[in-house]
Amino acid sequence: MSVAELKKRHVAAMETVDALRERVKQKRQLLLDTDVKSYAKSQGTTPISFGSTDLVCCRTLLGHTGKVYSLDWTPERNRIVSVALDGRLIVWNALTSQKTHAIKLNCPWMRACAFAPNGQSVACGGLDSACSIFNLTSQVDKDGNIPIARVLTGHKGYVFSCQYVPDQETRLITGSGDHTCVLWDVTTGQRISVFGGELPSGHTADVLSVSINSSNSNMFVSGSCDATARLWDTRKASRAVQTFHGHGGDVNSVKFFPDGQRFGTGSDDGTCRLFDMRTGHQLQVYTRQHDANDNDVPIVTSIAFSISGRLFFAGYSNGDCYVWDTLVAEVVLNLGTLQNSHEGRISCLGLAADGSALCTGSWDKNLKIWAFGGHRKVI
Amino acid sequence: MSMTSSSGSTAGRVEAGEAARSDKQQQTTPPPPPPLPLPQARTGGFLGRHRLSAAITRLDQEILSLQEEINELETMDPSSAACQEVLLSMEGKPEPLLPVTRGPEDVSWDRWFQRVRSSRGHKWWTHKGSDFS
Numbered sequence: 001m002s003v004a005e006l007k008k009r010h011v012a013a014m015e016t017v018d019a020l021r022e023r024v025k026q027k028r029q030l031l032l033d034t035d036v037k038s039y040a041k042s043q044g045t046t047p048i049s050f051g052s053t054d055l056v057c058c059r060t061l062l063g064h065t066g067k068v069y070s071l072d073w074t075p076e077r078n079r080i081v082s083v084a085l086d087g088r089l090i091v092w093n094a095l096t097s098q099k100t101h102a103i104k105l106n107c108p109w110m111r112a113c114a115f116a117p118n119g120q121s122v123a124c125g126g127l128d129s130a131c132s133i134f135n136l137t138s139q140v141d142k143d144g145n146i147p148i149a150r151v152l153t154g155h156k157g158y159v160f161s162c163q164y165v166p167d168q169e170t171r172l173i174t175g176s177g178d179h180t181c182v183l184w185d186v187t188t189g190q191r192i193s194v195f196g197g198e199l200p201s202g203h204t205a206d207v208l209s210v211s212i213n214s215s216n217s218n219m220f221v222s223g224s225c226d227a228t229a230r231l232w233d234t235r236k237a238s239r240a241v242q243t244f245h246g247h248g249g250d251v252n253s254v255k256f257f258p259d260g261q262r263f264g265t266g267s268d269d270g271t272c273r274l275f276d277m278r279t280g281h282q283l284q285v286y287t288r289q290h291d292a293n294d295n296d297v298p299i300v301t302s303i304a305f306s307i308s309g310r311l312f313f314a315g316y317s318n319g320d321c322y323v324w325d326t327l328v329a330e331v332v333l334n335l336g337t338l339q340n341s342h343e344g345r346i347s348c349l350g351l352a353a354d355g356s357a358l359c360t361g362s363w364d365k366n367l368k369i370w371a372f373g374g375h376r377k378v379i
Numbered sequence: 380m381s382m383t384s385s386s387g388s389t390a391g392r393v394e395a396g397e398a399a400r401s402d403k404q405q406q407t408t409p410p411p412p413p414p415l416p417l418p419q420a421r422t423g424g425f426l427g428r429h430r431l432s433a434a435i436t437r438l439d440q441e442i443l444s445l446q447e448e449i450n451e452l453e454t455m456d457p458s459s460a461a462c463q464e465v466l467l468s469m470e471g472k473p474e475p476l477l478p479v480t481r482g483p484e485d486v487s488w489d490r491w492f493q494r495v496r497s498s499r500g501h502k503w504w505t506h507k508g509s510d511f512s
Contacts (some may be wrong), residue, residue, distance in 0.1 A: 013438035020445035027452040039462035054478055058491045095490060132494040202441045238445070259468035262461070276461040283461055308472035309465070327466065356475040358487040371491040372475060376481045 019335060028281070029081050036284040039330040047328040048310065054374035055323070055333055057340040058357075061092050061367040063099055068361035069126075070112045070350045074119040075166075078352075080359055081122045082367055083110035089124050091136065094352075094359065094369055096158075101136055112162045116186075118169055121149065123186075125159030131174050133186055152184045154191050163232075165217050173220055173234075175207035181222050183234055191236035195222070201240040203230060209253045215260025219277070223251030229265050231277060232271045244275045244278075246282045253302045258309040266300030272314050272324070286312065286324050288331070302348045307355025315346025321360055335360065335370060342368060 001009075034042075066085030072079050079100070080092045085110030091101040109127035116122065125131035131152040138146050157177030165171040165183075171192070172184045179202060181195040196202020205225035213219040219241075223229045227247045230240040249268030256263045257274070262283065266272045272286040289298055298316040305312055305326070312324040313335075319342055321335035335341055344364035351358055357371040474480045475488040 001428070003427050003431065006428055006435065010431055010435050010438070011440065013435055017438055017441050017445065020442060020449065024445060024452065026450055027449065031452065031455060031457045033457040034459045034462055036462050036465055039459060040466060043466060045466070046392060048477065050478065100497065148390060200437045201444065257468075258472075259464070259466075261468070274465070276458070279455050279458070279461060281458040283458055283462055283465065306476050308469045308474040308477075310469050310474055311476055327469070354475070354485065354487065356485075357491055358476070369491065372477070372488070373492055374478055376477075376484065377479045378484045379479060 004060055022124055022374070025364045031279075032281060033313060035329075036327060040327040045327050047330060048332045050323075050333050051357050054336065054372060055338070055370055057335075057338065057368050058371050058373065059094060059097050059234070059369035060340065061094070061097055061369070063090055063092075063102070064088060064365045064367075066108075066365060067344075067347065067363040068365060068367060069110060069347050070124075071350055071361045071367060072114045072122075072163075073352050073359065074115045074196050074348050075117055075353050076119055079112050079119060079366065080350075081115050081124075082348075082354055082361055083113045083124050083126070084365065085109070088363075089113060089122065089134070091122065092367070094148040094357070096118050103134060103144065104143075106148075111158065111160050113173075114164050114172070116164050116169055117166055121169075121186075123152075123164065123172055125152075125162050125174060127158045128157055129153075129155045129178075130175070131155075131159055131162050131172065131184070150186060150189050152182075152186070152189055155180070155182065157206065160206065160208045163212050163220075165212055166214050167217055173210050173212060175210040175222050175224075179203045179205060179207060179224070181207055181210055181220070181232065183237075194233060195232045195240070197239050201230070201243065203228070205250075207328045211254045211263060213256050213260050213277075215256075221254045221256065221263050221265075221277075223254035223265055225250040227251060227267070227269075229254050229263070229275065229366045242277070242280045244280060244282070246275075246285075247271070247298070254298060255303050255305060257305055258307060264303050264305060264312060266303040266314055268301060270297035270316075272300055272303055272312065274312075276362040278339045284326075284329055286314070286329055288316075288322070301346060304349050304351050304358065306351065306358075313349055313351075313358060315349050315360060319344055319346060319362070321346050321349070339379070340368070342366065 064084035068084045071082040078095045080094050083089050087105050089103040107128035110124050111126040113124040121135050123133050132148050133150040134146050135149045155176040155178050159174050159176050161175035170187045175181050180197040182191050183193045203226050204223040207222050207224045209223040211221050218234050221231050229244040231242040233241050246270050247267040251265050251267050253266040274284040298313050298318040302315040312326045314322045319336045322331045323333040325332050342362035342364050346361050348361040357369050361367045
């Protein structure tokens with residue numbers, strides 16, 4: 001077939017894709033008969049109301065000398081790993097505020113870190129396009145540093161996100177600026193599967209965030225600069241299970257909802273959204289109130305759900321940390337305006353494994369722990 | 380998607396220059412140079428065909444997957460079903476960060492406000508309900 005004929009076919013195929021996408025969009029619109037807010041209202045859901053001293057900052061973790069970019073809790077509750085622009089990976093006992101490890105990294109430009117399920121290893125990755133693994137039980141070297149146990153190389157772009165597969169010590173998923181996610185075998189350093197890239201239905205821009213479903217660790221979701229989130233089945237890397245449209249900008253953060261059937265997203269468009277994994281429906285948009293004259297809408301940098309899912313935490317570029325009532329879709333608290341709040345952008349946040357505390361990391365170089373310090377009524 | 384092609388030979392431009400110079404003797408304004416030959420892919424158009432074919436294959440796959448999605452949408456539950464599930468998923472679940480929660484309460488939820496023994500001696504965290512300064 002000549003180039004001219006192929007060009008005609010290409011144009012025709014693009015037109016078909018556009019027409020089908022429009023049909024999908026219209027059919028989906030018809031299926032959106034309600035959102036979470038309207039449904040909850042129809043069921044008489046009582047909005048949450050916090051007293052002024054209910055959620056408090058109960059720890060400030062001091063030690064980083066550069067912007068904090070990422071944090072992760074251990075499954076056994078009290079330890080946190082963080083990376084910052086000072087080129088250090090620090091492991092904290094959040095309860096005592098003590099540092100148990102402070103590792104000087106070869107590459108200071110780290111963007112992601114994660115704790116292994118057994119709490120004995122940590123991973124970090126960033127602008128070195130690789131993911132480095134440290135075994136925290138190793139002997140330190142003569143400089144007092146823990147040697148790198150393994151480096152996961154193969155990405156052709158920066159590593160923006162990493163997470164260990166919850167029930168598997170030896171597997172880790174990364175999201176990268178090369179538009180792919182990769183499932184790694186940490187013990188061998190080999191790539192088990194690549195999600196996206198040359199394959200169809202992959203992201204078409206940098207992958208900024210990944211979240212693995214703790215109810216079904218075969219499933220994970222990724223968020224990208226292509227303004228979509230995509231759902232993947234690790235057993236079938238050839239094609240994304242579903243693509244979620246709706247955001248108007250980079251999807252900076254994705255997190256599974258506690259029930260494992262929904263997930264949340266946070267974006268450069270200033271909104272958070274809740275999507276249904278199975279149907280692909282967008283169930284709710286969480287949009288901040290802002291001045292109509294204000295062109296600078298703060299972007300959502302990071303999100304997390306409380307353990308029941310009733311609270312939806314969102315960190316923003318202006319230092320706000322909104323606590324959304326997931327059901328009523330209203331902001332019930334702004335941790336950014338409380339006493340002892342951060343003085344800069346919230347870059348990362350995460351919930352302790354038992355749900356009793358939230359950790360926030362900021363460009364003000366600190367991490368803070370927030371917990372419920374008010375009177376609790378148990379019903 | 381872009382097609383790669385090498386730039387055309389410089390022969391065309393050289394000829395144009397020579398034509399302009401020869402005409403100069405007869406006219407004050409040189410005639411416009413003849414149009415340059417169209418750029419040709421180095422390998423005679425193969426690279427362009429290959430890339431176009433690959434792009435068409437990807438688009439055809441996307442068409443199939445969109446058609447599948449349209450079929451699924453015919454029998455898909457509306458969003459209200461999922462919204463109901465969201466509400467139900469929270470019922471009965473204890474929530475340490477809320478003022479009102481289902482039980483059972485776990486005493487360790489309040490460890491952030493209890494006396495903590497650290498390696499550097501005792502640290503004392505104020506009781507729950509107190510202001511933190």
